[in-house]
Amino acid sequence: MTRYANKKAVVIGGTHGMGLAVAEALVDGGAELLVTGRNRRNVEAARAKLFSRAHVVRSDISDMTDIATLGAEVGQKLGQIDFLHINAGVSDLEPVERVTEESYDRAFNINTKGAFFTAQRLLPLIKDGGAIVFTSSIADESGTGGMSVYSGSKAALRAFAKVLAAELLPRRIRVNVVSPGFIDTPTMGVAGASAEERAAFMEIGDAVTPMKRHGTADEVARAVLFLAFDATFTTGARLTVDGGLGQDLSPIPA
Numbered sequence: 497m498t499r500y501a502n503k504k505a506v507v508i509g510g511t512h513g514m515g516l517a518v519a520e521a522l523v524d525g526g527a528e529l530l531v532t533g534r535n536r537r538n539v540e541a542a543r544a545k546l547f548s549r550a551h552v553v554r555s556d557i558s559d560m561t562d563i564a565t566l567g568a569e570v571g572q573k574l575g576q577i578d579f580l581h582i583n584a585g586v587s588d589l590e591p592v593e594r595v596t597e598e599s600y601d602r603a604f605n606i607n608t609k610g611a612f613f614t615a616q617r618l619l620p621l622i623k624d625g626g627a628i629v630f631t632s633s634i635a636d637e638s639g640t641g642g643m644s645v646y647s648g649s650k651a652a653l654r655a656f657a658k659v660l661a662a663e664l665l666p667r668r669i670r671v672n673v674v675s676p677g678f679i680d681t682p683t684m685g686v687a688g689a690s691a692e693e694r695a696a697f698m699e700i701g702d703a704v705t706p707m708k709r710h711g712t713a714d715e716v717a718r719a720v721l722f723l724a725f726d727a728t729f730t731t732g733a734r735l736t737v738d739g740g741l742g743q744d745l746s747p748i749p750a
């Protein structure tokens with residue numbers, strides 16, 4: 497396929513889940529790609545999946561030295577890029593009283609600070625007319641119990657994205673956010689979730705989602721790539737991929 501031939505892209509947090517689905521669609525379409533992840537074993541596995549068509553590197557988004565090194569590596573391997581996808585994110589499900597300074601810092605360092613400084617470092621490498629898509633969550637607006645820190649970290653990310661969209665208007669770089677609901681991924685976005693917890697999470701998601709099912713990583717990837725390449729008159733926007741969960745939908749009363 498040649499859908500993305502001659503396009504160059506970077507996917508931050510693309511070794512499994514939704515980020516990998518975006519990376520796979522891009523390489524299938526002929527793009528040249530650099531993908532990151534933190535866990536070495538997952539980096540190796542993604543490298544095997546994406547064959548030789550993507551540079552897959554270990555880089556921790558919460559480490560400022562790694563961000564600086566990544567900038568140099570992207571410049572050296574790809575040069576100017578068309579699309580930057582900042583997808584890495586983690587969530588600890590914990591009620592307010594269980595939140596620790598450590599879990600708070602972890603969420604904000606990855607989801608918010610890391611995303612911000614990665615965008616800042618890679619900005620000079622994005623072509624004028626290119627695009628950035630951040631992965632947020634419907635939790636960036638909702639009041640779901642157990643997600644105070646995660647929601648705050650993603651709401652801040654959403655705010656950063658809007659200002660970035662405004663500041664990048666002169667360079668015609670569009671900046672948008674995709675906000676998924678319950679999506680079937682290896683972690684479901686929840687750090688250290690056991691198989692049982694993941695299954696329970698999925699069951700709750702299917703029950704509360706108006707479309708009565710969870711989404712797939714491919715469904716999110718299609719929305720991300722729409723924002724990246726097709727939505728040429730859209731910037732500063734938040735696109736939900738949530739089966740209606742964040743939309744306050746009510747069925748017709750019986």
Ligand SMILES: NC(=O)c1ccc[n+]([C@@H]2O[C@H](COP(=O)([O-])OP(=O)(O)OC[C@H]3O[C@@H](n4cnc5c(N)ncnc54)[C@H](OP(=O)(O)O)[C@@H]3O)[C@@H](O)[C@H]2O)c1
Pocket residue numbers: 508509510511512513514515532533534535536538539555556557558583584585586587606631632633634675676677678679680681682683684685686
């Ligand atoms: N799944 C859901 O239901 C859901 C819902 C709403 C929003 N989200 C958001 O969607 C995004 C993707 O979620 P997902 O479910 O696809 O998650 P996932 O399967 O856990 O994938 C996350 C990706 O980010 C990477 N990553 C994690 N920490 C990193 C770090 N410190 N530095 C660099 N890379 C790192 C992971 O690599 P390693 O772990 O191998 O290092 C992996 O490649 C996240 O931002 C999440 O918050 C998920």
